[in-house]
Amino acid sequence: MLRKIPIAVCAVCGVFMAAQYFIISGPVSDLYGAVLDWMQIIFVCALLAGILQVVMSQLKNIARPGSGRVYSSIALAGIAVMVVLGFGWGISRGSPFLWMFDQVQAPMQTTVFSLLAFFVASAAYRGFRARHAESVVLVLAALIILLGRVPLGEMISPLVPQTVGWILDVPAMAAKRAILIGIGLGMTATAIKVIAGMERTYLGGR
Amino acid sequence: MNIDRRIIFVIVALAVAIPLVVPLDLPVAVTDETRAVYDRLEMLDSGSVVLVSFDHEASSLPEVRPLAEAIVNHCFMRKARVIGLALFAEGTAVGYDILNDIAAQQGKVYGHDYVYLGYRPQYTAAILGMGESIREVFPTDYDETPWEEIPLLQGVHNYDDIDLVISVADGSLPTYWVEYAQARYGQEVIAVLTAVMVTAYTPYVDAGQISGILGGLKGAAEYEKLIDRPAAGKRGMDAQALTHLAIAVMIVVGNVIAFGARRKKKTAVAGEHAV
Numbered sequence: 001m002l003r004k005i006p007i008a009v010c011a012v013c014g015v016f017m018a019a020q021y022f023i024i025s026g027p028v029s030d031l032y033g034a035v036l037d038w039m040q041i042i043f044v045c046a047l048l049a050g051i052l053q054v055v056m057s058q059l060k061n062i063a064r065p066g067s068g069r070v071y072s073s074i075a076l077a078g079i080a081v082m083v084v085l086g087f088g089w090g091i092s093r094g095s096p097f098l099w100m101f102d103q104v105q106a107p108m109q110t111t112v113f114s115l116l117a118f119f120v121a122s123a124a125y126r127g128f129r130a131r132h133a134e135s136v137v138l139v140l141a142a143l144i145i146l147l148g149r150v151p152l153g154e155m156i157s158p159l160v161p162q163t164v165g166w167i168l169d170v171p172a173m174a175a176k177r178a179i180l181i182g183i184g185l186g187m188t189a190t191a192i193k194v195i196a197g198m199e200r201t202y203l204g205g206r
Numbered sequence: 207m208n209i210d211r212r213i214i215f216v217i218v219a220l221a222v223a224i225p226l227v228v229p230l231d232l233p234v235a236v237t238d239e240t241r242a243v244y245d246r247l248e249m250l251d252s253g254s255v256v257l258v259s260f261d262h263e264a265s266s267l268p269e270v271r272p273l274a275e276a277i278v279n280h281c282f283m284r285k286a287r288v289i290g291l292a293l294f295a296e297g298t299a300v301g302y303d304i305l306n307d308i309a310a311q312q313g314k315v316y317g318h319d320y321v322y323l324g325y326r327p328q329y330t331a332a333i334l335g336m337g338e339s340i341r342e343v344f345p346t347d348y349d350e351t352p353w354e355e356i357p358l359l360q361g362v363h364n365y366d367d368i369d370l371v372i373s374v375a376d377g378s379l380p381t382y383w384v385e386y387a388q389a390r391y392g393q394e395v396i397a398v399l400t401a402v403m404v405t406a407y408t409p410y411v412d413a414g415q416i417s418g419i420l421g422g423l424k425g426a427a428e429y430e431k432l433i434d435r436p437a438a439g440k441r442g443m444d445a446q447a448l449t450h451l452a453i454a455v456m457i458v459v460g461n462v463i464a465f466g467a468r469r470k471k472k473t474a475v476a477g478e479h480a481v
Contacts, residue, residue: 021390036338039330101299118214118215125214128457129461130461150447151232151447154235168408
Protein backbone atom coordinates (compact mmCIF):
# COMPACT_ATOMS: atom_id res chain seq x y z
CA MET A 1 0.00 0.00 0.00
CA LEU A 2 2.84 2.37 0.92
CA ARG A 3 4.29 1.92 -2.54
CA LYS A 4 1.02 1.77 -4.46
CA ILE A 5 -0.19 5.23 -3.39
CA PRO A 6 2.90 7.17 -4.63
CA ILE A 7 2.89 5.11 -7.85
CA ALA A 8 -0.78 6.00 -8.40
CA VAL A 9 -0.13 9.70 -7.62
CA CYS A 10 2.77 9.68 -10.05
CA ALA A 11 0.70 7.98 -12.77
CA VAL A 12 -2.20 10.45 -12.38
CA CYS A 13 0.13 13.49 -12.38
CA GLY A 14 2.11 12.16 -15.34
CA VAL A 15 -1.00 11.48 -17.43
CA PHE A 16 -2.50 14.85 -16.47
CA MET A 17 0.64 16.83 -17.37
CA ALA A 18 0.85 15.05 -20.72
CA ALA A 19 -2.87 15.47 -21.45
CA GLN A 20 -3.15 19.15 -20.40
CA TYR A 21 -0.70 20.07 -23.16
CA PHE A 22 -3.45 19.26 -25.68
CA ILE A 23 -6.50 20.48 -23.72
CA ILE A 24 -7.27 24.20 -23.62
CA SER A 25 -10.07 24.75 -21.12
CA GLY A 26 -10.60 26.82 -17.96
CA PRO A 27 -10.63 24.06 -15.31
CA VAL A 28 -7.68 22.22 -16.85
CA SER A 29 -5.66 25.47 -17.06
CA ASP A 30 -6.52 26.28 -13.44
CA LEU A 31 -5.42 22.84 -12.30
CA TYR A 32 -2.27 23.18 -14.40
CA GLY A 33 -1.52 26.52 -12.69
CA ALA A 34 -2.00 24.89 -9.29
CA VAL A 35 0.41 22.09 -10.26
CA LEU A 36 3.02 24.69 -11.25
CA ASP A 37 2.58 26.47 -7.91
CA TRP A 38 2.98 23.17 -6.09
CA MET A 39 6.15 22.38 -8.02
CA GLN A 40 7.70 25.57 -6.65
CA ILE A 41 6.40 24.92 -3.13
CA ILE A 42 7.87 21.40 -3.14
CA PHE A 43 11.16 22.75 -4.49
CA VAL A 44 11.41 25.35 -1.72
CA CYS A 45 10.67 22.66 0.88
CA ALA A 46 13.40 20.50 -0.67
CA LEU A 47 15.73 23.51 -0.51
CA LEU A 48 15.03 23.95 3.21
CA ALA A 49 15.60 20.23 3.77
CA GLY A 50 18.90 20.58 1.89
CA ILE A 51 20.04 23.51 4.03
CA LEU A 52 19.13 21.58 7.17
CA GLN A 53 21.08 18.58 5.92
CA VAL A 54 24.17 20.70 5.19
CA VAL A 55 24.01 22.31 8.65
CA MET A 56 23.58 18.92 10.39
CA SER A 57 26.44 17.38 8.46
CA GLN A 58 28.77 20.32 9.23
CA LEU A 59 27.79 20.19 12.92
CA LYS A 60 28.66 16.48 12.97
CA ASN A 61 32.07 17.30 11.47
CA ILE A 62 32.68 19.96 14.11
CA ALA A 63 31.80 17.48 16.89
CA ARG A 64 34.35 15.00 15.47
CA PRO A 65 38.05 15.68 16.18
CA GLY A 66 40.22 16.36 13.12
CA SER A 67 41.21 19.01 10.61
CA GLY A 68 37.71 18.98 9.05
CA ARG A 69 36.50 20.95 12.05
CA VAL A 70 38.04 24.17 10.79
CA TYR A 71 36.52 23.90 7.32
CA SER A 72 33.10 22.97 8.68
CA SER A 73 33.21 25.91 11.08
CA ILE A 74 34.03 28.26 8.19
CA ALA A 75 31.21 26.78 6.11
CA LEU A 76 28.68 27.22 8.92
CA ALA A 77 29.94 30.73 9.65
CA GLY A 78 29.56 31.58 5.95
CA ILE A 79 25.96 30.37 5.91
CA ALA A 80 25.14 32.22 9.13
CA VAL A 81 26.76 35.50 8.00
CA MET A 82 24.91 35.54 4.66
CA VAL A 83 21.57 34.73 6.34
CA VAL A 84 22.06 37.50 8.94
CA LEU A 85 23.18 40.04 6.30
CA GLY A 86 20.33 39.13 3.96
CA PHE A 87 17.57 39.29 6.54
CA GLY A 88 19.15 42.14 8.52
CA TRP A 89 20.08 44.65 5.82
CA GLY A 90 18.25 43.36 2.75
CA ILE A 91 19.62 42.31 -0.62
CA SER A 92 19.34 45.58 -2.58
CA ARG A 93 22.16 47.44 -4.31
CA GLY A 94 24.72 48.67 -1.79
CA SER A 95 23.65 46.15 0.86
CA PRO A 96 26.31 44.20 2.82
CA PHE A 97 24.78 40.98 1.42
CA LEU A 98 25.49 42.01 -2.18
CA TRP A 99 28.92 43.34 -1.18
CA MET A 100 29.79 39.94 0.28
CA PHE A 101 28.54 38.22 -2.86
CA ASP A 102 30.44 40.53 -5.23
CA GLN A 103 33.66 40.82 -3.21
CA VAL A 104 33.94 37.39 -1.59
CA GLN A 105 31.81 34.66 -3.14
CA ALA A 106 32.11 35.62 -6.81
CA PRO A 107 35.93 36.13 -6.77
CA MET A 108 36.42 32.86 -4.87
CA GLN A 109 34.30 30.90 -7.31
CA THR A 110 35.84 32.47 -10.38
CA THR A 111 39.31 31.82 -8.96
CA VAL A 112 38.59 28.12 -8.46
CA PHE A 113 37.04 27.87 -11.92
CA SER A 114 39.99 29.71 -13.49
CA LEU A 115 42.38 27.08 -12.15
CA LEU A 116 40.90 24.88 -14.85
CA ALA A 117 42.98 26.72 -17.45
CA PHE A 118 46.19 25.56 -15.76
CA PHE A 119 45.07 21.96 -15.44
CA VAL A 120 43.74 21.89 -19.01
CA ALA A 121 47.08 23.19 -20.30
CA SER A 122 48.99 20.57 -18.31
CA ALA A 123 46.60 17.80 -19.39
CA ALA A 124 46.80 18.94 -23.03
CA TYR A 125 50.59 18.75 -22.96
CA ARG A 126 50.53 15.24 -21.52
CA GLY A 127 47.41 13.89 -23.21
CA PHE A 128 47.55 15.03 -26.83
CA ARG A 129 50.20 12.58 -28.06
CA ALA A 130 50.12 11.39 -31.68
CA ARG A 131 50.83 7.70 -31.09
CA HIS A 132 48.69 6.27 -33.91
CA ALA A 133 46.50 7.44 -36.82
CA GLU A 134 43.40 8.17 -34.70
CA SER A 135 45.34 10.21 -32.17
CA VAL A 136 47.03 12.17 -35.01
CA VAL A 137 43.53 13.20 -36.16
CA LEU A 138 42.65 14.19 -32.57
CA VAL A 139 45.82 16.24 -32.13
CA LEU A 140 45.36 18.01 -35.46
CA ALA A 141 41.70 18.79 -34.68
CA ALA A 142 42.70 20.14 -31.26
CA LEU A 143 45.40 22.39 -32.74
CA ILE A 144 43.11 23.73 -35.47
CA ILE A 145 40.32 24.47 -32.97
CA LEU A 146 42.70 26.05 -30.45
CA LEU A 147 44.02 28.47 -33.05
CA GLY A 148 40.84 28.87 -35.08
CA ARG A 149 38.68 29.98 -32.15
CA VAL A 150 40.90 33.01 -31.49
CA PRO A 151 41.97 35.88 -33.80
CA LEU A 152 45.33 34.16 -34.43
CA GLY A 153 43.60 31.61 -36.67
CA GLU A 154 42.32 34.31 -38.99
CA MET A 155 45.79 35.90 -39.02
CA ILE A 156 47.42 32.59 -40.03
CA SER A 157 44.93 31.92 -42.81
CA PRO A 158 41.18 32.40 -43.37
CA LEU A 159 41.14 28.63 -43.96
CA VAL A 160 41.79 27.96 -40.25
CA PRO A 161 38.49 29.41 -38.90
CA GLN A 162 36.69 27.88 -41.90
CA THR A 163 38.08 24.47 -40.99
CA VAL A 164 37.04 25.04 -37.38
CA GLY A 165 33.53 25.78 -38.63
CA TRP A 166 33.51 22.54 -40.61
CA ILE A 167 34.78 20.47 -37.67
CA LEU A 168 32.14 21.92 -35.34
CA ASP A 169 29.30 21.86 -37.87
CA VAL A 170 29.85 18.41 -39.34
CA PRO A 171 31.66 15.75 -37.27
CA ALA A 172 31.10 17.36 -33.85
CA MET A 173 27.49 18.18 -34.69
CA ALA A 174 26.82 14.63 -35.91
CA ALA A 175 28.04 13.24 -32.59
CA LYS A 176 26.10 15.84 -30.63
CA ARG A 177 22.88 15.13 -32.52
CA ALA A 178 23.24 11.41 -31.94
CA ILE A 179 23.68 12.05 -28.20
CA LEU A 180 20.70 14.44 -28.10
CA ILE A 181 18.43 12.00 -29.92
CA GLY A 182 19.57 9.23 -27.60
CA ILE A 183 18.85 11.37 -24.54
CA GLY A 184 15.43 12.32 -25.91
CA LEU A 185 14.44 8.71 -26.57
CA GLY A 186 15.80 7.65 -23.18
CA MET A 187 13.84 10.40 -21.39
CA THR A 188 10.63 9.44 -23.19
CA ALA A 189 11.07 5.75 -22.42
CA THR A 190 11.84 6.47 -18.75
CA ALA A 191 8.86 8.83 -18.43
CA ILE A 192 6.51 6.19 -19.86
CA LYS A 193 7.95 3.58 -17.51
CA VAL A 194 7.54 5.89 -14.49
CA ILE A 195 3.93 6.74 -15.42
CA ALA A 196 3.16 3.05 -16.00
CA GLY A 197 4.67 2.15 -12.64
CA MET A 198 7.37 -0.03 -14.20
CA GLU A 199 10.22 2.22 -13.06
CA ARG A 200 10.17 2.48 -9.27
CA THR A 201 13.74 3.27 -8.29
CA TYR A 202 12.70 6.83 -7.36
CA LEU A 203 10.82 5.24 -4.42
CA GLY A 204 14.07 3.93 -3.08
CA GLY A 205 13.46 0.33 -4.12
CA ARG A 206 14.72 -1.78 -7.01
CA MET B 207 59.75 13.99 -21.75
CA ASN B 208 57.67 15.24 -18.88
CA ILE B 209 58.02 18.93 -18.11
CA ASP B 210 57.46 19.89 -14.49
CA ARG B 211 53.82 20.97 -14.38
CA ARG B 212 54.82 24.14 -12.51
CA ILE B 213 56.66 25.31 -15.64
CA ILE B 214 53.45 24.80 -17.63
CA PHE B 215 51.52 26.75 -15.01
CA VAL B 216 53.99 29.65 -15.22
CA ILE B 217 53.74 29.70 -19.04
CA VAL B 218 49.92 29.80 -18.85
CA ALA B 219 49.98 32.48 -16.15
CA LEU B 220 52.27 34.66 -18.29
CA ALA B 221 50.17 34.05 -21.41
CA VAL B 222 47.08 35.23 -19.53
CA ALA B 223 48.66 38.14 -17.65
CA ILE B 224 50.84 39.78 -20.31
CA PRO B 225 48.04 40.73 -22.75
CA LEU B 226 45.97 42.08 -19.88
CA VAL B 227 48.82 44.45 -18.96
CA VAL B 228 50.01 45.13 -22.50
CA PRO B 229 47.01 44.77 -24.86
CA LEU B 230 47.91 43.07 -28.15
CA ASP B 231 44.93 44.59 -29.93
CA LEU B 232 44.44 41.55 -32.14
CA PRO B 233 41.92 42.05 -34.96
CA VAL B 234 38.53 40.48 -34.30
CA ALA B 235 36.62 39.10 -37.29
CA VAL B 236 32.86 38.87 -36.80
CA THR B 237 31.38 35.42 -37.45
CA ASP B 238 27.98 34.80 -39.06
CA GLU B 239 26.78 33.31 -35.77
CA THR B 240 27.37 36.55 -33.87
CA ARG B 241 26.09 38.73 -36.69
CA ALA B 242 22.82 36.77 -36.71
CA VAL B 243 22.21 37.67 -33.05
CA TYR B 244 23.16 41.30 -33.71
CA ASP B 245 20.83 41.48 -36.72
CA ARG B 246 17.96 40.04 -34.68
CA LEU B 247 18.41 42.66 -31.97
CA GLU B 248 18.70 45.37 -34.61
CA MET B 249 15.18 44.40 -35.66
CA LEU B 250 13.79 45.30 -32.22
CA ASP B 251 11.49 48.29 -32.30
CA SER B 252 11.67 51.07 -29.74
CA GLY B 253 9.66 49.92 -26.69
CA SER B 254 9.99 46.20 -27.47
CA VAL B 255 10.09 44.05 -24.36
CA VAL B 256 13.14 41.81 -23.96
CA LEU B 257 13.36 39.33 -21.11
CA VAL B 258 16.97 38.67 -20.09
CA SER B 259 17.38 35.64 -17.84
CA PHE B 260 20.65 35.30 -15.94
CA ASP B 261 20.87 31.51 -15.78
CA HIS B 262 24.44 31.03 -14.63
CA GLU B 263 26.68 30.65 -11.63
CA ALA B 264 29.23 33.12 -10.32
CA SER B 265 32.12 30.85 -11.35
CA SER B 266 31.64 31.61 -15.05
CA LEU B 267 31.49 35.36 -14.51
CA PRO B 268 34.71 36.28 -16.39
CA GLU B 269 33.23 34.77 -19.55
CA VAL B 270 29.56 35.51 -19.00
CA ARG B 271 29.78 39.11 -17.82
CA PRO B 272 31.26 40.57 -21.06
CA LEU B 273 28.62 38.67 -23.03
CA ALA B 274 25.76 39.87 -20.84
CA GLU B 275 27.03 43.45 -20.83
CA ALA B 276 27.31 43.52 -24.62
CA ILE B 277 23.83 42.14 -25.16
CA VAL B 278 22.17 44.37 -22.52
CA ASN B 279 24.00 47.38 -23.98
CA HIS B 280 22.58 46.60 -27.40
CA CYS B 281 19.06 46.14 -26.01
CA PHE B 282 19.22 49.59 -24.42
CA MET B 283 20.77 51.09 -27.57
CA ARG B 284 17.72 49.79 -29.47
CA LYS B 285 15.51 51.50 -26.83
CA ALA B 286 14.05 48.13 -25.89
CA ARG B 287 12.58 47.71 -22.41
CA VAL B 288 14.46 45.07 -20.48
CA ILE B 289 13.00 42.72 -17.87
CA GLY B 290 15.76 40.92 -15.97
CA LEU B 291 15.39 37.81 -13.87
CA ALA B 292 17.40 34.82 -12.71
CA LEU B 293 16.61 31.13 -12.66
CA PHE B 294 19.90 30.24 -10.93
CA ALA B 295 20.33 31.63 -7.43
CA GLU B 296 23.86 32.85 -8.11
CA GLY B 297 22.85 34.66 -11.27
CA THR B 298 20.52 36.86 -9.22
CA ALA B 299 23.06 39.30 -7.82
CA VAL B 300 25.13 39.22 -11.01
CA GLY B 301 22.16 40.09 -13.20
CA TYR B 302 21.07 42.84 -10.83
CA ASP B 303 24.55 44.41 -10.96
CA ILE B 304 24.92 44.13 -14.73
CA LEU B 305 21.50 45.60 -15.50
CA ASN B 306 21.96 48.50 -13.08
CA ASP B 307 25.51 49.24 -14.28
CA ILE B 308 24.66 49.28 -17.97
CA ALA B 309 21.41 51.18 -17.36
CA ALA B 310 23.34 53.84 -15.41
CA GLN B 311 25.86 54.18 -18.27
CA GLN B 312 23.05 54.66 -20.78
CA GLY B 313 20.90 56.91 -18.58
CA LYS B 314 18.01 54.44 -18.33
CA VAL B 315 15.34 54.77 -15.66
CA TYR B 316 14.42 51.87 -13.38
CA GLY B 317 10.79 50.84 -13.68
CA HIS B 318 10.36 52.58 -17.05
CA ASP B 319 13.24 51.31 -19.20
CA TYR B 320 14.19 48.25 -17.21
CA VAL B 321 13.19 46.21 -14.21
CA TYR B 322 14.74 43.36 -12.29
CA LEU B 323 12.41 40.66 -11.00
CA GLY B 324 15.00 38.59 -9.13
CA TYR B 325 15.14 34.84 -8.63
CA ARG B 326 12.56 32.09 -8.67
CA PRO B 327 13.42 28.51 -7.75
CA GLN B 328 12.46 25.47 -9.83
CA TYR B 329 13.12 26.79 -13.30
CA THR B 330 10.75 24.38 -15.07
CA ALA B 331 7.77 25.64 -13.08
CA ALA B 332 8.95 29.25 -13.40
CA ILE B 333 9.31 29.08 -17.21
CA LEU B 334 5.97 27.29 -17.63
CA GLY B 335 4.30 29.61 -15.11
CA MET B 336 5.41 32.73 -17.01
CA GLY B 337 3.64 31.34 -20.06
CA GLU B 338 0.39 31.65 -18.11
CA SER B 339 1.14 34.78 -16.06
CA ILE B 340 4.50 36.42 -15.33
CA ARG B 341 2.87 38.35 -12.50
CA GLU B 342 1.83 35.10 -10.79
CA VAL B 343 5.46 33.94 -10.80
CA PHE B 344 6.93 37.35 -9.87
CA PRO B 345 4.33 39.35 -7.90
CA THR B 346 7.04 41.88 -6.93
CA ASP B 347 10.40 42.95 -8.34
CA TYR B 348 13.77 42.22 -6.69
CA ASP B 349 13.32 45.18 -4.33
CA GLU B 350 9.84 44.00 -3.31
CA THR B 351 8.05 46.73 -5.27
CA PRO B 352 4.57 45.41 -6.17
CA TRP B 353 3.94 44.61 -9.84
CA GLU B 354 1.20 47.26 -10.23
CA GLU B 355 3.59 50.05 -9.13
CA ILE B 356 6.08 49.35 -11.93
CA PRO B 357 5.10 51.23 -15.12
CA LEU B 358 7.13 48.98 -17.46
CA LEU B 359 5.22 45.90 -16.36
CA GLN B 360 1.77 47.30 -17.04
CA GLY B 361 0.49 45.53 -20.13
CA VAL B 362 2.93 42.66 -19.72
CA HIS B 363 1.03 39.47 -18.92
CA ASN B 364 2.80 36.48 -20.40
CA TYR B 365 5.05 35.47 -23.32
CA ASP B 366 2.56 37.05 -25.75
CA ASP B 367 3.87 40.41 -24.54
CA ILE B 368 7.57 39.49 -24.67
CA ASP B 369 9.35 40.05 -27.98
CA LEU B 370 12.46 38.10 -27.16
CA VAL B 371 13.87 35.93 -24.38
CA ILE B 372 17.64 35.98 -23.94
CA SER B 373 19.04 33.27 -21.69
CA VAL B 374 22.54 34.10 -20.44
CA ALA B 375 23.73 30.67 -19.36
CA ASP B 376 26.68 28.48 -18.50
CA GLY B 377 24.71 25.26 -18.28
CA SER B 378 21.58 23.55 -19.53
CA LEU B 379 19.00 26.27 -18.84
CA PRO B 380 18.50 27.27 -22.52
CA THR B 381 17.28 23.71 -23.09
CA TYR B 382 14.41 24.37 -20.67
CA TRP B 383 13.63 27.70 -22.33
CA VAL B 384 13.40 25.81 -25.64
CA GLU B 385 11.39 22.88 -24.27
CA TYR B 386 8.92 24.92 -22.24
CA ALA B 387 8.82 28.53 -23.51
CA GLN B 388 9.62 28.00 -27.19
CA ALA B 389 7.98 24.64 -27.88
CA ARG B 390 4.88 25.24 -25.79
CA TYR B 391 4.29 28.98 -26.11
CA GLY B 392 6.17 29.77 -29.31
CA GLN B 393 8.44 32.24 -27.50
CA GLU B 394 11.50 33.31 -29.47
CA VAL B 395 14.71 32.48 -27.59
CA ILE B 396 18.34 33.56 -28.00
CA ALA B 397 21.10 31.78 -26.06
CA VAL B 398 24.13 33.64 -24.73
CA LEU B 399 26.56 30.93 -23.67
CA THR B 400 29.99 30.08 -22.43
CA ALA B 401 32.19 28.84 -25.29
CA VAL B 402 32.13 25.23 -24.15
CA MET B 403 28.33 25.13 -24.45
CA VAL B 404 28.07 26.43 -28.01
CA THR B 405 28.34 23.08 -29.81
CA ALA B 406 25.63 21.65 -27.56
CA TYR B 407 23.15 24.28 -28.69
CA THR B 408 23.96 24.60 -32.39
CA PRO B 409 21.48 21.81 -33.29
CA TYR B 410 18.69 23.92 -31.75
CA VAL B 411 19.65 26.85 -34.00
CA ASP B 412 19.58 24.62 -37.08
CA ALA B 413 16.14 23.38 -36.00
CA GLY B 414 14.89 26.97 -35.60
CA GLN B 415 14.18 26.48 -31.90
CA ILE B 416 16.83 29.02 -30.89
CA SER B 417 17.08 32.18 -33.01
CA GLY B 418 20.77 32.70 -32.39
CA ILE B 419 23.76 31.91 -30.23
CA LEU B 420 26.35 34.27 -28.85
CA GLY B 421 29.17 32.27 -27.36
CA GLY B 422 32.29 32.76 -25.27
CA LEU B 423 34.73 35.62 -24.99
CA LYS B 424 35.11 35.47 -28.76
CA GLY B 425 31.39 36.15 -29.16
CA ALA B 426 31.62 38.98 -26.64
CA ALA B 427 34.59 40.56 -28.45
CA GLU B 428 32.79 40.29 -31.79
CA TYR B 429 29.60 41.77 -30.37
CA GLU B 430 31.51 44.63 -28.75
CA LYS B 431 32.97 45.36 -32.17
CA LEU B 432 29.52 45.34 -33.78
CA ILE B 433 28.04 47.74 -31.23
CA ASP B 434 31.29 49.74 -31.21
CA ARG B 435 31.84 49.45 -27.47
CA PRO B 436 35.12 47.57 -26.90
CA ALA B 437 35.29 46.30 -23.32
CA ALA B 438 36.15 43.19 -21.30
CA GLY B 439 35.48 40.81 -24.20
CA LYS B 440 38.12 42.43 -26.37
CA ARG B 441 40.69 42.51 -23.54
CA GLY B 442 39.94 38.90 -22.61
CA MET B 443 40.22 37.76 -26.20
CA ASP B 444 43.89 38.84 -26.34
CA ALA B 445 44.64 36.80 -23.21
CA GLN B 446 42.71 33.83 -24.54
CA ALA B 447 44.48 34.01 -27.90
CA LEU B 448 47.93 33.97 -26.33
CA THR B 449 46.94 31.15 -23.95
CA HIS B 450 45.60 29.06 -26.84
CA LEU B 451 48.85 29.69 -28.70
CA ALA B 452 50.89 28.65 -25.64
CA ILE B 453 48.90 25.42 -25.27
CA ALA B 454 49.18 24.68 -29.01
CA VAL B 455 52.96 25.19 -28.87
CA MET B 456 53.20 22.93 -25.80
CA ILE B 457 51.24 20.19 -27.60
CA VAL B 458 53.54 20.42 -30.63
CA VAL B 459 56.70 20.49 -28.51
CA GLY B 460 55.46 17.55 -26.42
CA ASN B 461 54.79 15.53 -29.58
CA VAL B 462 58.14 16.38 -31.16
CA ILE B 463 59.96 15.30 -27.99
CA ALA B 464 57.90 12.12 -27.69
CA PHE B 465 58.46 11.31 -31.37
CA GLY B 466 62.22 11.81 -30.95
CA ALA B 467 62.28 9.58 -27.86
CA ARG B 468 60.33 6.82 -29.63
CA ARG B 469 62.66 6.96 -32.60
CA LYS B 470 65.72 6.81 -30.36
CA LYS B 471 64.27 3.80 -28.54
CA LYS B 472 63.52 2.05 -31.83
CA THR B 473 67.07 2.66 -33.09
CA ALA B 474 68.51 1.33 -29.82
CA VAL B 475 66.34 -1.83 -30.00
CA ALA B 476 67.32 -2.37 -33.65
CA GLY B 477 71.00 -1.96 -32.66
CA GLU B 478 70.62 -4.57 -29.91
CA HIS B 479 69.07 -7.03 -32.37
CA ALA B 480 71.88 -6.42 -34.86
CA VAL B 481 74.44 -7.23 -32.17
